[in-house]
Amino acid sequence: MLVYLIKRILASLGVVLSMIFLVMLILDIVPGDPAALFLGESATQEMVAEIRQQWGLDQPLMTRYLSYIWRVVHGDLGRSVREMAPISQLIGDALPKTLELTAAGMILTLFLGVPLGLFSGAKPGSWLDHGSRILSLLGLCLPVFWIGLILMYFFSLKLGWFPVGGTGTWRHLILPAVTLASYTVATLARMTRSSLLEVMGEDYIRTARAKGLAYSVVVVRHAFGNALIPIVTVFGMQVGQLMGGAILTETVFSWPGMGRLMVGAIMDRDYLLLQGTILVFASAYILINLLVDLSYGLIDPQVSGR
């Protein structure tokens, strides 16, 4: 198990390093000088040269990559030219906000998505099943940011129950979290339903029923545990969805997180800030996937033996 753990951690590290390289490569091969684009048309040659030097663009890609990694390891992500602040500080302020939002989204996904799928899979064809399937279909087909605006319109502007934007109290968190979770709840509910339906067709379920166990006991004790592996896999994949959704949700609710930092960096053409936000986003995603992979060992005893 320890060897497996170390192997997985090294592999994840490799993926993060390659992702950073790929991002630098993409930003590099595209025509146009980021420094000149950042400064605009009025910039003088010297100004462009200074920014180029500050961003390390005067060095070859490989050198720049290695020195970037070296500095990142030492906790230095460079300075944001637009915000006039160290990038590590900007990310340090924004990351907890995004984590708060994503965590709330994950909790909602688990505690709404799984029960919805469970109820609908346990009694296929019932009104509960139809209701939950229509809800999930809506969640899949409506854009996250649109759902956010609708919720904002009714619950903030019309009813005044929640603030329109910003952070602070739990009231600020409710609407963004529901918005963010809308898509993932729908996906997880659908996955739970189909996974459960598949398991309910197995022989051991019929046996359990035949020996007189109540239907609910069979569903919860026998079927659900076995349906859990695909559910966890899908949940792990949904984490990436949640992070992408966070970028959109933060834009809707003016939530001062990583997504807004990143979109702002693109708009302002703040090269190092963009690179830094991508680095943090990607690493967080890889880390969560690693945790999901390791959690298989807890759910399925067959995996931990590998």
Next chain:
Amino acid sequence: MRERPGSQAARQGKALLRSRALRRFLRNPLSVTGLIVVLVLVTVAVLAPLIAPYDPGRQHLLDKRSKPFGKYILGADQFGRDILSRLIYGARVSLVVAIFSVLIALCGGIVVGTLCGYLGGLVDAVLMRFMDLLLSFPYLLLAIVLVSALGSGSGNTLVAIGIWALPTFARMVRAAVLGIKKQEFITASRAIGAPAWRIILAHVLPNFVSPVVVYATLFMANAIMMEAALSFLGLGVQPPTPSWGEMISSGRNLLMVAPHVATIPGLAIMLAVLGFNLMGDGLRDALDPKMKVP
């Protein structure tokens, strides 16, 4: 003309299967609904100049933010532009971006997937590692990186969405090729000396057409959603080109006074996404005989 024995029977069998698949598709009300929605969408996009009541860019400054069901069926936005006309032209943008990005992903995915699956070895290892790397970006992030490097605008948006989708297609094609490669008719054609490209074109490609078609249809929905998201963030299609995502984004500031400006385009996105999803699901159920149709 060299007529291979059995090829006529094979063709008849295929035609039979196709017609049976068609019948199965048409018997399912949900897939027919999806098909109708998609057809309506395509018609609207093609005939946009004929059916749009106004020029989508024309500003009627006296009718700013006018409510729906008045002079303008769906109202007007903050510049007095007719929302219905913008929706109709927006369908064009959405569909063009979705179709071309899916085409890029499809062609690239088929080339990469077939090469990897058929050749195996080092080519497979290197290319698939690269595809895995692309897949390990969280949702939206790779497309954002690509768009921020390429620049915004509908052309760059569709390239970015195409590249974002490519690895999934490549993986699927590769898996299909690996499954086919081991079968006896491939060994047989290799034994009679057919060159690799011929085997790929004649025997391997036709065998993964149906999963790829199903996935491409389902992916149209994803591409439409992705375009809307990028345009909403201001990174995709740029104003004044009417795009559904951009319409929602610009209507955001008037949510209190004129909620219809931001909400109506969302319904258009939902309809398009729903249509392609239903059609794709229906195609999958109809083409894959192993799947039981409820």
